[in-house]
Amino acid sequence: MENKVKKIGVLTSGGDSPGMNAAIRAVVRTALSYGIEVVGIKRGYAGLLEEDMEPMNTISVSDIIHIGGTILYTARCLEFKEPEYQKKAADICKKNNIDGMVVVGGDGSFRGGMRLSEQGINTICVPGTIDLDIACTEYTIGFDTAINTAMEAIDKLRDTSESHERCSIVEVMGRSAGHIAQWTGIASGAEYILTTEEFDGDVTKIIDKILVRRAIGKKNHIIVNAEGVGNSMEMAAEIQKATGIETRATILGHIQRGGNPTCKDRVYASAMGALAVELLREGKTNRVVAYKHGEFVDFDIQEALSMEKGLTPYLSHITKRLTSSSYRMD
Ligand code: ADP
């Protein structure tokens, strides 16, 4: 098959996620293998508007597959939401003979990719976010590493919480989605998992159950709280005051976005980056790469953005059985 593109750009945008480097590497190596030139664009759409880019060769992506972050840097660029800057970006691509673009980022970055596509630059987006909040895909780059990082941190907190017979509230990332909380909560055996999707905000119910569990011999209490719910410090103070149990809040924060990507993140990110190039070769544009029902597939960006994603229903179901949220009070 003849390449429908001759030179592609690749950029990372929005919050970084472990595995983005594996995706960049796959884009570069796959493109070069087909004789397509590649330029790396720095700092997402911000760097594109500044024409901050450089040619990439096979050595540019050596020794990066195991490293977190993104060698291309990332940024949030509000200007890019304006049509005049979207046109400027497309003009810069045309001036540099870039006729295809791979954007690795979250749903905000996809909106930018859609605009670039409308401006005549064939654009394929790859889901790179630790939040797993992209509806068309069951996997996003970095989620697996982030949940393992958070799980290990919670295991450590449990040790000290147990020694001091305390209650620990652990706040995990996930802007407005509770997937990280759901997964890490289940994996670390948390007694409560609070997400914006499911928590009704009633801390008194948690307090009542902590008191019941303490009375039957439970020595520590782990509450995993999603960033979207927030208020972890206030919640800790409220629980301590009402129960008399020392309560500490820990906000894991950006540590969840770093670190060496897991095997899964390296492999899936590689598959997604390579598929983005295959789609550009076929002359496709305005598509999002996804993982669905065991296969790597692609969707129209508009269609992908219009889909809605909630927490996985069966995981929600078992959460009710496995945490204190459904324990009988008697
Ligand atoms: P993420 O991609 O992780 O969701 P953001 O929502 O911050 O992160 O979006 C990243 C970047 O994508 C923004 O800084 C902006 O440059 C671009 N972007 C976001 N929304 C739009 C939009 N509606 N139109 C064009 N570009 C957008």
Ligand code: F6P
């Ligand atoms: O979208 C990824 C994410 O890490 C969210 O979980 C979090 O709310 C946000 O980015 C934090 O963004 P920033 O890097 O701007 O602090």
